Amino acid sequence: MYNYNIGEIINALSIEFVAIYLRKSRDDKSEEDVLANHRLELVELAKKYNLKYVIYEEIGTSDSIEFRPELKKLLREVKNGVYDAVLVIHPDRLGRGDWADVGEIRKAFKASNTVVITPQKVLDYNDENQELANDMDALMAKHEYRLIKGRLKAGKIRGAKRGRWTNGVPPFPYFYDRNTKSLVVDEAKLPIYRMMVEEYLNGTSLKDIAVKVNKMGVKTHIGKYWSEVKVERVIFSEIHLGRIIYGKTSGSGHKNKPTKPLEIKDRDEWIIVENCHTAIKTLEEHSRMLAIKNAKQKVPKRARNGVYALSGLIKCSKCGYSMRMNNKKTVTKGLKCYVVKCQKTDPFGNQCGHHGIDADILLEAIENELLLYLNEIKSFENPQPSNQYKLDDLLAEKRKELKNAEDGLNRIYNLYVMGKINEEVMNNMSKEQEAMVIKIKNELREIEENFKEVKGISKEERKERIEAALRGLSDNTIETKELNRLLRLIIKEISYKKVQDEVTVEISFY
Ligand SMILES: [Zn+2]
Structure with a gap:
């Protein structure tokens, strides 16, 4: 007897961020589109309840965790408490292999208070005394959901951050909404974006699109004119599909360092969170644009x-x-x-x-x-030297000056060593001479730096x-x-x- 539907349970437990796990079972045999149908069903479920989701899709049909790399990846995240729930078509998709495997899967869900959602029910692995998972509907009926909700939300901070916009200036035509920490479409700019997409799909070149938008007087999100590169960037962006992608690159670029750690990772390693904000182009349009681009650039x-x-x-x-x-x-x-x-x-x-x-x-x-x-x-800010040779001369002059000053310092030490001056005089004289050496050294360094700056080529x-x-x-x-x-x-x-x-x-x- 079910008193609550899935939507009510999802709302009551404030489930927001989920993983969708897809795997063909051996029993599915040759039916090619079984997985596609499951995918569609679970994606629809996630969208219906406004859940942000990441898809894990297994290629093989093995029951053993060892041969299920996607499940391994998912379990790692589940253990870390990243997701509120995992959506599967049936609990047996997670595990029904040998008992050790099933135990490991159950342990991960239990330890992190992650529930399992199927199109029929919500399951909780938390109950100590149960070998089988609890049907959440039964717990809801006992008005235990407030307790469960508190438990589910504990330690899920990391997951909550995913799906939020943290990448700085949002791409045209989105803007950032502080309250929801997500992207919202600027309705006034949306028709411009749609025009860019449609023009490209009709065969207009990136250059012509950029010109067209510039003529309309519409600037980019940072107030610049459009160029083909900028048009390309926004029309091909996956953000406009409602996605936020994490882990695309590793390393952080430090602006003022001479080196730049920079690595674009393999797409398999990216975390693609879907349904984060309103999509303003379809996957179908996106794929068609990619096909057009590909045909245009047979040779990079x-x-x-x-x-x-x-x-x-x-x-x-x-x-x-x-x-x-x-x-x-x-x-x-x-x-x-x-x-x-x-x-x-x-x-x-x-x-x-x-x-x-x-x-x-x-x-x-x-x-x-x-x-x-x-x-x-x-x-x-440096005065432009009229020619390089003058700077060369100045440099040689300063180097000579420095050598003289250093020699002078040595002479003072020698006078003291030879007993010609006492310690007090030596200290006074050397202090003055040391200051002179430092002054000349600094001047030399400054010239050297300028010299580096203009060596051979003028600043202009x-x-x-x-x-x-x-x-x-x-x-x-x-x-x-x-x-x-x-x-x-x-x-x-x-x-x-x-x-x-x-x-x-x-x-x-x-
Ligand atoms: Zn080498």
């Missing part, structure tokens, strides 16, 4: 002409040898440019073997660093080169050879290191 822009954008710029951080590039065909991304593992061998035939890397990671780091460099130059010219390189990087139509030329005008060399999952890119500029 970076890999044209056989000359790669980064050729001649990458040095191995282990051995200093120049690293080569290669194009690789990948299943998921098509043709992509990679830096090849270091081929340098030592005199004994041992290969250096410093690992290769996706060239896009380096290009992104370059773009970021160039922007920082440009800002630095703009804020750098350097600025122009950086701007040209940045334009090259965001130009989809540029020849790779030309991009390489522009980058080489301003970049001396690039090296990178990878420690565990974190990539650090070091760029040295002219």
